[in-house]
Amino acid sequence: MKYFTIGTVIILLQLSGICKTQGNQCNSKETCGKCIASDSACAWCRQENFESNYRCDLEVNLKGKCNESKIVKPENEIKKIKDEQLSNKGALEGEAVQINPQRVHLKLRPNMPFKLEIKCRQAVDYPVDLYYVMDLSKSMEDDKDKLASLGGLLAEEMGKITKNFRLGFGSFVDKIALPFVSTYPSKLKKPCYGCAAPYGFRNQLPLDQDTNLFAAEVKKANVSGNLDAPEGGFDAIMQAVVCQEQIGWRNKSRKLLVFSTDSGFHYAGDGKLAGIIKPNDEKCHLDDKGYYTETTTLDYPSFSQINRKIKEHKVNIIFAVTESQYEIYNKLSKKFEGSGVGKLDKDSANVVDLVRDQYNKITETMELKDNAPENVKITYYSSCLGPEGQLRKTSECKGIKLGDMITFHADIEVVSCPKNHNDWNRTIQIYPVGLNEALIIDLEIICECECQKPGKKELNSPKCTNGNGTYECGICNCYNGRTGRECECDSQNIDETLHEKQCYLDNSTEPCSGKGKCQCGTCICDTRLNPAEKIRGKYCECDNFSCDRVEGNICSGPDHGTCECGKCICLPGWKGSACECRDTEKTCYPPDSSGLCSGRGSCVCGKCECWTIDKKKYSGDYCEECINCPVSCDSLVKCVQCKMFQSGPLSQEECVRCNFTLEKVDEAEVINKNQKICVFTDDDECKFKFVYEANQDAVKVWAQTGKDCPEPVNVAAIVGGVIGGIVLIGLLLLLIWKILTSIHDRREYAKFEKERAMAKWHAGDNPLYKEATTTFKNPMYNVSKQGTEEPPSSD
The missing domain is CATH 3.40.50.410 (von Willebrand factor, type A domain)
Structure with a gap:
């Protein structure tokens, strides 16, 4: 919610800046024609009795001041004159239509773009x-x-x-x-x-x-x-x-x-x-x-x-x-x-x-061109053959085939009104390159209001002093040599310098205090965008919006005061340049009635502004706290350890010198704003609490009798658990190893038995040996090594 709020504020500020810029731009236009030609957001009030100085303004600003039926704000208009659908007819069957529409009439207001859809298709079987x-x-x-x-x-x-x-x-x-x-x-x-x-x-x-x-x-x-x-x-x-x-x-x-x-x-x-x-x-x-x-x-x-x-x-x-x-x-x-x-x-x-x-x-390329004049800007967008929603800025599509329909969106904008009245009506052509067809646009530029046209305005009008102007759109358009709202001033036979001097206030450097216009020696004060903001005075010297502000609120808001002629007039109970201060001292007294701001400060705008006394700085709603006083948790902890628990670094002699009142309590709690709670760890790793209150005369301490000690660690149980865990893990790993080796041995033995059962030789035979099919014996080697003769072989 925080980020949304900040973002919303930023957007509103930006929009406010935009509106302000547009409003100022509108305000400078003095005729209806110039007003509607300056910006699309500008509107004109043609009401006869109009209190505001600026008839040209944002429509939203005029609605509260001008009758809505009298507000002039023309819009763009289109009328299709020839709108035949695309066709593939050739010269033998009739003329093909390759662009749609063929002719339109546009009434466009300057600086207000108009989007026109154009469809193109190269006809099949075209001559x-x-x-x-x-x-x-x-x-x-x-x-x-x-x-x-x-x-x-x-x-x-x-x-x-x-x-x-x-x-x-x-x-x-x-x-x-x-x-x-x-x-x-x-x-x-x-x-x-x-x-x-x-x-x-x-x-x-x-x-x-x-x-x-x-x-x-x-x-x-x-x-x-x-x-x-x-x-x-x-x-x-x-x-x-x-x-x-x-x-x-x-x-x-x-x-x-x-x-x-x-x-x-x-x-x-x-x-x-x-x-x-x-x-x-x-x-x-x-x-x-x-x-x-x-x-x-x-x-x-x-x-x-x-x-x-x-x-x-x-x-x-x-x-x-x-x-x-x-x-x-x-x-x-x-x-x-x-x-x-x-x-x-x-x-x-x-x-x-x-x-x-x-x-x-x-x-295979479809490209649009035009002959628009300099003051007319045409920008083309198309998705070509892609998805219709994905428009891109281009006037050319490639990769198309005969029969493919391409849709272009042309943003047509009149940048400015031509100086020559005859150029307010132009004929523009938008055509596909290479095709003898075009979209003809009869353009009518809206550079004047209906109430300015002949028959709508009064020449030499009695509403203008002595008929010295033309009454049109609610104002007098003065003739040469005449000025003023009703053409009452003769700008040729008067000393304009003398008239302007009458619009200066004392030593002011600008006529009408820079907040209005000087006409015929009289100040006509400006009108603000915000209807609630007013400028008044003979020299436009007073206003109700230039006073001091607090958090963006004039005079701290309407419940504090009002702005009159640049100064805040405060309501009862408030004071200050922006009525930001309460006009009372009751809010500066502490509840204990110890005096205004506890005697350590002064009451300004209903709040205590604390002093520094003897180099001691005080703070708090009633200056009840001392920022740099010597009494603190760190300065008291050693004495509390000594007096309460007979521990800590202080000796017995040093402990006696601890100058404060100690009271033992079951639970140390803060009762009022002047008390502070302290928590520390003692020598035995136990936490203890105490509360102290430092007054001007003495320091009082409330110490809690019991300590918050952590439970002792059972070392034997931890050591035994670790050793037991290691033994169990070892036994588990040994058991797993035994199981795996047993499984492996059984598989190997089974494999051996299977191979032996499948053997094709006797246990005493060499499976690689084969007997000879025929045996011969050489008679020369018939004698044995001992010299005995062997009997003849039967083979």
Whole structure:
């Protein structure tokens, strides 16, 4: 409970600080529009007769002072205008819906975020337009031939993704000007062997479902030549993106622009080398044959121009480049929204795989973007394909498949009101990258109150002095040159310094004592957040909250005193700067009537403040205890041992000199506050108790006759028990050993008997010996060692 209380106090203090900060922020706003635009917690009172000085305040503070029907605090509003559900319909069956909702109207108050749920899903079998832009300089000749042979395979592979696929082809070289190409007449016709005349960009085949035309056009296209290494690819990209009709882009389709090259690129500013200084106008300039007509008059486009146009037309660029150019185009792709890059083989043999892989990378990512202005902040959250409750801050989800639905939560917040009134209504788009669909938000920013709009306010109102202001939302909005609550002051024809001097009290350094505003020489005192706290006086010099406090209570609380004009007025029975002291000395007399604070202290605020007398320090409620007096348990114990039990270190002569009165009691107990109990151990290890009381004249001791002695230890029993235990353990261990060895011997003997019973030889035979099947005897050795002749063998 203790920790809960402390934690609660801390939280309340923090909340109090927050409220105070918000309240002060609200209080500084003088019109209803500025009030509601400053903070979402601020509210305005439009009541005509309003006593408080601050109409802009926290709603909770206004409720006690303002009629609730007159409190203005607008809230965010949403109205869905178009809310079609997600669908997988293709272009043949109708338009697919890949984002929900499609259009909403939002009324948002500044600094009050609104959470909007957005659902996205890439439709299955969605139309795909693929336009192939190829570098046809001489070095790409083998790539062109390979691409012509792979056109059918590319169409077949994309057909696995969607049934509605169209393919187109365009090519580029560079600007027809020095130093990009040779301008010799012969070189302009034929820059290299087997080459056609150079050109900037040509749309050779608009998007078409007949993929056979693609192969034919690629095969028919001629390569050309230029002088420098970089090519005019940026001109080609710009024309391929902005020439929507000539290229044949559909409004509802996934637009892919494959850019194939083995060289670098020229960009904005490089045109100056040829004297071309006119910036790119981001417009379409293709003639009837598909050639780019402004190649020698307009500079190359910049990164930002291309990025702006691909975002506008929802085009995904796939850079198919050779290994030597991969790094630079990889960096370039990061500058273009929704683009990717892949390595192209030397003869472009892997172009089909490259396009398929890059298409998969593009479609497996769902990313939301928006065109919100600076004063509107949009933050995205999503769980992507994870559990719905685990939202994280992100505008991008990866690893999705066609048909997967992704839910985003967009926190939309108006940071501030635009200065231009026309910007209070804006149209914002939130769109998935690469898809030609978007959520359109008609945003209405609440920067003024209803009571400020025409028809609700009174121009030249008689409620404002001489009609010098417009009465709106309960106040006079003064015209130029007029000030005051009712526009009663002329700020142009008066001396403001003189008026302000009238608001100073004596030697005060601030007008209205720093607790109010000076208007026309009169102080208007501030209003506190706490309704019980009041500021008053001609110069706002008095208040009821700045008095001394005890434990956070003004004047120690209402039962002790009240605060008036910065000073505590104490109730009867209390005194002190904060009414913290009791106005009596009765509480300083001890029960034994030994005098005020026992004659050893003074009575302050109804409590004894003890003195130090002759270096003796006294303490206690009535100064009855001596902190450093010589009498103590340690100083008396030796004498008590001597007098009571004839023990201890003192001799008989020293014992006689012990100057105190000793009384023997059956039980030593403390009877009053002046007595102290002592417990010690004697020479025989027995404890004894005594109580003493030290007065000014003498010391009296009550000693307990009996001692608390421990029972004697039976040594013989302990020794006998230990020896008996050892013997028993030894016998037990010996018995266990005997049992185990007997079991082991019996098992071994049984094993021996079993092996002998199973033997296949007689007891006197060697089981390893076998007799010979045939015996021979040599006649030469027929004589024995003694020289006798042996009889012939019968064998």
